[in-house]
Amino acid sequence: MASTVSSGPTLTIRPLQYRDLDTVKHWGTEELDAGDEIATEKTIQEIDRLCRWYGPLKVLSLLPKPVQQSLTVFVAEHSGQLVGLIQVSPFNRGRSTWQVDHIAVNRIALTEKLPPGFMDVGSRLLRHCFDKVWEARTWIIETDVNNRSALALYRFNGFQPLAQVTYWSLPSELMQSLAEREPDLPNLLPVSNADAQLLYQLDTASMPPLVRQVFDHQIQDFKAQPLAALSTGLERWRKHTEVVSAYVFEHQRKAAIGYFKLAIARDGKQPHQADLMVHPAYTWLYPEMVAQMARILQPFPAQSLRLASLDYQPEREEYLNQIQAAPEEHSLLMSRSVWHKVRESRPLSLEGLQLSDVLSGLKPVGKPVPGRMSWSADRWQTLLNSSTVPPVPPRKGTEGAQPPNAVDSGLRFETAPEDPPEKSENGSSEEGST
Numbered sequence: 001m002a003s004t005v006s007s008g009p010t011l012t013i014r015p016l017q018y019r020d021l022d023t024v025k026h027w028g029t030e031e032l033d034a035g036d037e038i039a040t041e042k043t044i045q046e047i048d049r050l051c052r053w054y055g056p057l058k059v060l061s062l063l064p065k066p067v068q069q070s071l072t073v074f075v076a077e078h079s080g081q082l083v084g085l086i087q088v089s090p091f092n093r094g095r096s097t098w099q100v101d102h103i104a105v106n107r108i109a110l111t112e113k114l115p116p117g118f119m120d121v122g123s124r125l126l127r128h129c130f131d132k133v134w135e136a137r138t139w140i141i142e143t144d145v146n147n148r149s150a151l152a153l154y155r156f157n158g159f160q161p162l163a164q165v166t167y168w169s170l171p172s173e174l175m176q177s178l179a180e181r182e183p184d185l186p187n188l189l190p191v192s193n194a195d196a197q198l199l200y201q202l203d204t205a206s207m208p209p210l211v212r213q214v215f216d217h218q219i220q221d222f223k224a225q226p227l228a229a230l231s232t233g234l235e236r237w238r239k240h241t242e243v244v245s246a247y248v249f250e251h252q253r254k255a256a257i258g259y260f261k262l263a264i265a266r267d268g269k270q271p272h273q274a275d276l277m278v279h280p281a282y283t284w285l286y287p288e289m290v291a292q293m294a295r296i297l298q299p300f301p302a303q304s305l306r307l308a309s310l311d312y313q314p315e316r317e318e319y320l321n322q323i324q325a326a327p328e329e330h331s332l333l334m335s336r337s338v339w340h341k342v343r344e345s346r347p348l349s350l351e352g353l354q355l356s357d358v359l360s361g362l363k364p365v366g367k368p369v370p371g372r373m374s375w376s377a378d379r380w381q382t383l384l385n386s387s388t389v390p391p392v393p394p395r396k397g398t399e400g401a402q403p404p405n406a407v408d409s410g411l412r413f414e415t416a417p418e419d420p421p422e423k424s425e426n427g428s429s430e431e432g433s434t
Helices: 018-024 037-052 054-061 117-132 148-156 172-178 193-205 209-215 226-239 285-296 314-322 355-362 377-386
Strands: 012-015 072-078 081-090 097-106 138-144 160-170 188-190 241-250 255-265 272-278 305-310 326-337
Touching: 012 117, 018 037, 018 081, 037 054, 037 081, 037 097, 037 138, 072 117, 081 117, 097 117, 117 148, 138 148, 148 326, 160 172, 160 209, 172 285, 193 241, 193 255, 193 272, 241 285, 255 285, 272 285, 285 314, 305 314
Parallel strands: 097 138, 272 305
Antiparallel strands: 012 072, 072 081, 081 097, 138 326, 160 305, 160 326, 188 241, 241 255, 255 272
């Protein structure tokens, strides 16, 4: 792919190539800047994974779209040196919403000729993605609330807050106590592709309209594709994890009212991960589903359970506080539409507004064109029948006679009474005197 130059005259942004791996894999915490230390550590781990799996990921990105696994990474280059990197990926199966996974700059490679690194290079990388990823209608990111540099970067480029996310940790001792209770889940069923419609309806009902519009999930998002399942299986094998998922079915309403997906760490070196989805009308399911997950984790090494809650799920946060779960991380979910432009439109100001600019919008675009008029006999006859003609006095010698067209048109004319003759001074009329 041909390289493209961003708005800055000295910075070239292009896709990541194989020859760039030797450079980026040596980036460490001293060179890399992702806003704060936590984001920098996560970016270094992702770069390490990218360097090791670049070949298979590149092959999967060249396959047809139903089985395609996207690998979209751009690098910023200045004077032959890589100074920045951004990784983006589709958020849903329809590829209408994309997310920014990682963005970082190499502060040591930046020279004095360039503006301040993270804000300027990061903005150019983001705008390059906005222009090149034509499928995306909406962009989302999730960043730590304490990462002020990243928050300033995303706000500067048009991202707006969507939801606040809190990550909770349930210690292993708490999971042991929760597993002692028998959960009341008689209709707990395993998940398959046949249940995609039910899970899609549950996902639609469990989030507010704005979040639902941004996520833009469809039924295919809840179906497992064969090749995607293969790549996910390889990733689980590498991380020594196992996934268990199930949902609660309501027979009366014929709908799914609860769902959980549990990623189990078999080696005990990392916490277990859980994803919960509960219908707002059935929030009493939270204790039952957490107890069910605690019982599933019994045969595996003792480790804490990590799950998330959003600010539009107050019942979940209330339950987690009730069982004394520990909130360990707060992040902000932000979104940006591709139609939103920042610092690109002319600012609205009435000071420099001229009268000619106002009146120009009132001018007609073109000359008016007269329409066609029908003069057919039937149309003319209809107009005559529907009109009201005032009475016309008859001429002399035609008293009591009707106009020749009165019978044809159905109109009737009344004759006005004739005025009496004027009398002369001697009492005789003028007609008699003559």
